[in-house]
Amino acid sequence: MNNLTRRMALGLAGSTIAAAAMQGGEAWAQAAPAIPTSPATMPRLPIEANAELRLIRPSRFVPPDEVIFRESLAKFTQATGVKVTADFVGWEDIGSQTAVTANTGAGPDIVVGFGQSPHIYADKVIELTDIAEYLGTKYGGWMFLGEKYGKKNGTNNWIGLPMGGSTGPIVYRKSAVTEAGFSEVPQDHAGFLNLMKAMKRINKPGGFALGNAVGDGNGTANWLLWSHGGRMVDEEGKVAINSPEALASLNYMKELYPTFVDGTLSWLDPSNNRAFLAQQVFLTPNGVSLYFAAKNDPATQAIALDIEHAPMPRGVAASTPQSATILNAMVFKHTRFPNAAKALLAFMMESDQYDRWLTGCLGYWSHPLKAYSSSAVWTSDPKIAVYKEGMNHRFWSGYSGPISQAAGTVESEYIMVQMYSSVASGQATPQEAIRNAERRIRRYYR
Known part of the structure; x- marks a missing residue:
């Protein structure tokens, strides 16, 4: 210095x-x-x-x-x-x-x-x-x-x-996952869906943000796409969202969404923290802030003792599909x-x-x-x-193309988040959602 x-x-x-x-x-x-x-x-x-x-x-x-x-x-x-x-x-x-x-x-x-x-x-x-x-x-x-x-x-x-x-790895209540019949959070899509269904059945559901949340909403969309082997654009910046992999991720969303706690379509970044600490949701992706808050508040220290973390389910990705x-x-x-x-x-x-x-x-x-x-x-x-x-992590905004003004604009306009939320809400079929996202993304990638 x-x-x-x-x-x-x-x-x-x-x-x-x-x-x-x-x-x-x-x-x-x-x-x-x-x-x-x-x-x-x-x-x-x-x-x-x-x-x-x-x-x-x-x-x-x-x-x-x-x-x-x-x-x-x-x-x-x-x-x-x-x-x-x-x-x-x-x-x-x-x-x-x-x-x-x-x-x-x-x-x-x-x-x-x-x-x-x-x-x-x-x-x-x-x-x-x-x-x-x-x-x-x-x-x-x-x-x-x-x-x-x-x-x-x-x-x-x-x-x-x-x-x-x-x-934002998976934050979960160990007791709820155990009660649902699992010893850990599965890393494959089918296993993770089965866990989420089981947690819903015992009235201890999970939930992922599907609102226009800077961190959590974009994180949900990116995980769904990347864990199925999809990408928004290719290495040269050519739009590649209309793919079998993206379609598979949207069909998976249709199955996963009914296992979520109510309200995730409007969740912003603080929402899942509040729901988790209020014991309304028992599994969600989040930063360390959720555990920090639970650990440092006498009223929620029992929750902190029960909290564990796990990587986001990998699906078909070669490494943890997260940025x-x-x-x-x-x-x-x-x-x-x-x-x-x-x-x-x-x-x-x-x-x-x-x-x-x-x-x-x-x-x-x-x-x-x-x-x-x-x-x-x-x-x-x-x-x-x-x-x-x-x-x-080996994934980033606009993967697998360059980090650019186009990538930043697409993320700031929540185009990918809205692609998934439109399917979750029933407003669009997976095919319609992909075509709409592709059209919007092409405005910025020329």
Whole structure:
């Protein structure tokens, strides 16, 4: 950090705070093993005079996410003198606010948006290659999705800086699965359908979001398609949704949907969390936030003891058919303080800040840099082990084509989610749903 500024380096020299997710979610200042690093030279970023930064990012799902994030921003201000204002925005609103910023050339200097956002606005953001390569060298390299979402397609130029990814494996009540006659969550389609039917029969149903939910709705649609061997576009970006594999996934949806708890067609991202903790649903895909909430509330600790996690059913896929909802930071060209902005992003990814955030959130935003696989959080609770490799999944937005403006727009308009929900609700046959989705997708892939 010695090249940021002498003042910043002095401010950081004494910082050895690491994090631990403690009972109650508030006492996380505890010693932890050091994160392994390799020699690397931070790029020289002379911070502009009188620099001030404004940042927006999605709202938190676990309280320490915002608390620790803000404390790290305050540390940066203390070390550099750069004032940073941060606003936490609703998940469904961050996309529209990012669009306004990009289109007006005004507003926040930094947007920590979702994965595809820098690719939607690639001509409006500055390159971050220097800090991305520094961080990769120092922290053992980038995990698959970190590099995939950070680099502009077909280049080695970084336009985003992925800060973490929230994955959504299966979260389930062990007692309910056992009562249904199963010892684990099956990885094949037929076995998983049988489990869901059995849970419905004992009045302990599961449920997957089929509403326009940024993380959970898109996650449901992607899992259904990928686990059947389907893809939205091919490697060249040619629309490939109209396929036997996609048709099979929609027919499977027709069988699976009746096993769901009522209301999933309108579920947004918080909905399944609430239903699970209210004991209305007993199996659902979700980030670690659900387990975190149950574990840290005396009223639901009995539920936490009964919670287990499992990979999303693989079906015919070669690996777990899942991606991650990724926090991807970008710096807009309209900023008057590009060096300060890049210095801040690098600072937030350094181990003194990042490991504290990762651990305090119980791994909610799984790490994008390989060295953080050594974080104490991943051995602190065996129930969260499934989240450790969240940023190494081999699927992404717009799979199997490039992450592009088209891929981001299709996802932000929930075209794939609506393809499945239209079949689940009976508004369209599988064939009609595919044709409608294909027509809508072709508007953006030319």
